[in-house]
Amino acid sequence: MQTLAIESGPVSVERLDDPDDRPWATVYQLTGRRIEGTVVIEPLFREPVLVFHQHDIPNETDFEALPSGLHVHYGKRDRYRHRDPEGTLHVNGVQLAGGAILDKEMDTSFSVRRPDPSGYYDEPAPSGTRAKTRQLVNALIWHHRGSGLAHEKAVAFARHERQKRHDAIATDARAIEKMMRELKGRLADLEMRRHLHTEDAFEQFLATQK
Numbered sequence: 001m002q003t004l005a006i007e008s009g010p011v012s013v014e015r016l017d018d019p020d021d022r023p024w025a026t027v028y029q030l031t032g033r034r035i036e037g038t039v040v041i042e043p044l045f046r047e048p049v050l051v052f053h054q055h056d057i058p059n060e061t062d063f064e065a066l067p068s069g070l071h072v073h074y075g076k077r078d079r080y081r082h083r084d085p086e087g088t089l090h091v092n093g094v095q096l097a098g099g100a101i102l103d104k105e106m107d108t109s110f111s112v113r114r115p116d117p118s119g120y121y122d123e124p125a126p127s128g129t130r131a132k133t134r135q136l137v138n139a140l141i142w143h144h145r146g147s148g149l150a151h152e153k154a155v156a157f158a159r160h161e162r163q164k165r166h167d168a169i170a171t172d173a174r175a176i177e178k179m180m181r182e183l184k185g186r187l188a189d190l191e192m193r194r195h196l197h198t199e200d201a202f203e204q205f206l207a208t209q210k
Helices: 127-146 149-196 199-208
Strands: 002-006 009-016 026-032 035-044 050-052 058-060 069-074 089-091 099-103 113-115 122-124
Touching (some): 002 026, 009 127, 035 127, 035 149, 089 127, 099 127, 149 199
Antiparallel strands (some): 002 009, 035 069, 050 058, 069 099, 113 122
16 A cells, blocks of 8 residues: 645545456555545547548547556446446535546646436536545555656557457458448449440440340
8 A cells, every 4th residue: 555645635546446357447446545445547649530521431540559648537437327236425525426537647637526316417516625635546546657657558558459340440440341242233233324325336225226
């Protein structure tokens, strides 16, 4: 067990086994002054790799060898799952929803929110909770990267995504090959029609109709 230092005091950090056996995810148990719960950190590809053109045909435009960002989930990876094995994260007694996205330069896209009583929407957390959560997440990210886990998990995630990309490319290639066969058939049909509408072929056709 290790300790993070933030303004409100030390926070104990314990690394847990991932309950869903995702080799690219890291689950941390956090315990500190008015801080209790779990955080899940996963690699994230920040750049789009596909654009869609006419007929929804994807075009590969870019590929990141390794993810360039991290997704920090507050408490649970997906609040809409039927089971939430990662638990919850409470800061200043407030249960948090969602998470934060950070890139390699520590640029942050923070959303510190809490679920409203209806369970359908989130609302901003109090300002003190937002500030404390930012400190906590930044300290945890430095710890995560400093331990070498960020790169280790990024490699595992890249291998996972590579297989998905490989399968997707093979599927797209088969779809395009099928479309090309259909277009070649259509082209042959149009070439025949164009030939039948040339003057010589048309006159020859009219002669056969006497």
